[in-house]
Amino acid sequence: MNNTTRETILNQIDSKFEAINQKTDTQLEGLLWSKPITYWDYIQTDALLSLQSQRTTLPDEMVFIMYHQVNELIFKMILWEMQQVSYAENITTHFFKERLERISRYFEMLTTSFEIMENGMEVEQYMKFRNTLTPASGFQSAQYRLIEFCATDLINLIDYRFRSSIDRTTSYEFAFEHLYWQAAGKEYSTGKKSFLLEEFERKYKAVFLSHMQEYNSINIWQKFKQLPLVDQKNQNLIDAMRHLDYTINITWVMQHLNVAIKYIDQSGLGDGEATGGSEWKKYMHPKYQRRIFFPELWSSDELANWGESVKL
Numbered sequence: 001m002n003n004t005t006r007e008t009i010l011n012q013i014d015s016k017f018e019a020i021n022q023k024t025d026t027q028l029e030g031l032l033w034s035k036p037i038t039y040w041d042y043i044q045t046d047a048l049l050s051l052q053s054q055r056t057t058l059p060d061e062m063v064f065i066m067y068h069q070v071n072e073l074i075f076k077m078i079l080w081e082m083q084q085v086s087y088a089e090n091i092t093t094h095f096f097k098e099r100l101e102r103i104s105r106y107f108e109m110l111t112t113s114f115e116i117m118e119n120g121m122e123v124e125q126y127m128k129f130r131n132t133l134t135p136a137s138g139f140q141s142a143q144y145r146l147i148e149f150c151a152t153d154l155i156n157l158i159d160y161r162f163r164s165s166i167d168r169t170t171s172y173e174f175a176f177e178h179l180y181w182q183a184a185g186k187e188y189s190t191g192k193k194s195f196l197l198e199e200f201e202r203k204y205k206a207v208f209l210s211h212m213q214e215y216n217s218i219n220i221w222q223k224f225k226q227l228p229l230v231d232q233k234n235q236n237l238i239d240a241m242r243h244l245d246y247t248i249n250i251t252w253v254m255q256h257l258n259v260a261i262k263y264i265d266q267s268g269l270g271d272g273e274a275t276g277g278s279e280w281k282k283y284m285h286p287k288y289q290r291r292i293f294f295p296e297l298w299s300s301d302e303l304a305n306w307g308e309s310v311k312l
Contacts, residue, residue, distance in 0.1 A: 075143035152293035180289040
C-alpha cells in the first residue's frame with residue numbers, strides 16, 4: 001500500500017468516526033487489543049453445533065432435527081432478501097428480478113433437499129420418535145408465515161371461503177382469524193382452536209399482526225405494482241414473479257406433501273394423523289387453499305387448475 005492510499009484510508013476513517021462523534025485515535029488504539037477473527041468465531045460453529053437436542057435415543061431423530069434447523073436458516077435468508085426488496089427506494093427491474101431469483105433458488109434448494117428426509121430416515125424410526133413430538137408440528141414455523149406476509153397482499157392468504165368478506169379496509173385482527181392456515185387448527189362453526197394453533201398464536205400472534213401491518217403496502221406484489229407501467233410489463237421480471245409464485249406455492253408444497261404422505265399416510269388410505277392433529281392434506285395441498293401470491297400474473301385457466309396441471 002503506498003502512502004497516498006494509506007492517507008486516503010485514514011482520512012476516510014476520520015470522517016467515519018467524526019460522523020458519529022467518536023475519536024479515531026481511541027478506535028485505532030482498540031485495534032491493538034482486538035483478537036484476530038477465526039472461522040469458528042465468525043460462523044459461531046460451536047454454538048450452532050450445540051443446538052441439537054434429541055428427545056429419544058433413535059439416531060434418525062438427529063437427521064430430522066438438523067434438517068429442520070437448516071430449513072429455518074434458509075427461511076431467514078429468504079426474509080433477508082425480501083426485506084431488501086420491500087425497503088428499496090427507486091427499485092430497478094434488475095435489482096428486483098435478481099432478488100426474486102435468489103429467493104426462488106433458496107426454495108428450489110429446499111425442494112430438492114426433501115430427499116434428505118424422504119430417503120435419509122428409516123420410516124420405522126420416524127414412526128417411533130414422532131410420538132414424542134406431539135403436539136409440535138412444522139405447521140408452527142413462524143418464519144414461513146412471515147415469508148407469506150412479505151410476498152403478497154393479505155387477501156391472497158385468506159381462506160378462499162371467506163375472501164368475499166375481506167378487503168384492504170378489513171382489520172388485521174379479522175384478517176388474521178381467516179388466514180388459510182387457520183383451517184388446519186380451527187373449527188369455524190364453533191370457533192374452537194386446537195392446542196397446536198393456540199400455542200402458535202400465544203407465541204407469535206403479536207409478531208404476525210405487526211408484520212401484516214408493516215408489509216401491507218411494501219410486500220413483493222405491492223412493490224411490483226408501484227413500478228412504472230413499462231417496468232411492470234418487463235417480461236423477464238414477470239417471468240421471475242411467476243417462477244417465484246410457482247416454486248413456493250406448487251413445487252415446494254407438493255414435494256413437502258409427498259414426503260408427508262410417505263411417513264404419515266403409510267396405509268395410503270388418508271387416515272394418517274399429523275403430530276399437531278391438523279388436517280394436513282387439505283392444509284398442504286395447493287388446490288384446496290389456492291395459495292397464489294400474484295394471481296393477476298396468471299391466466300384464468302392457470303388459476304382454475306392451480307395445484308393440478310399448472311406448469312411454467
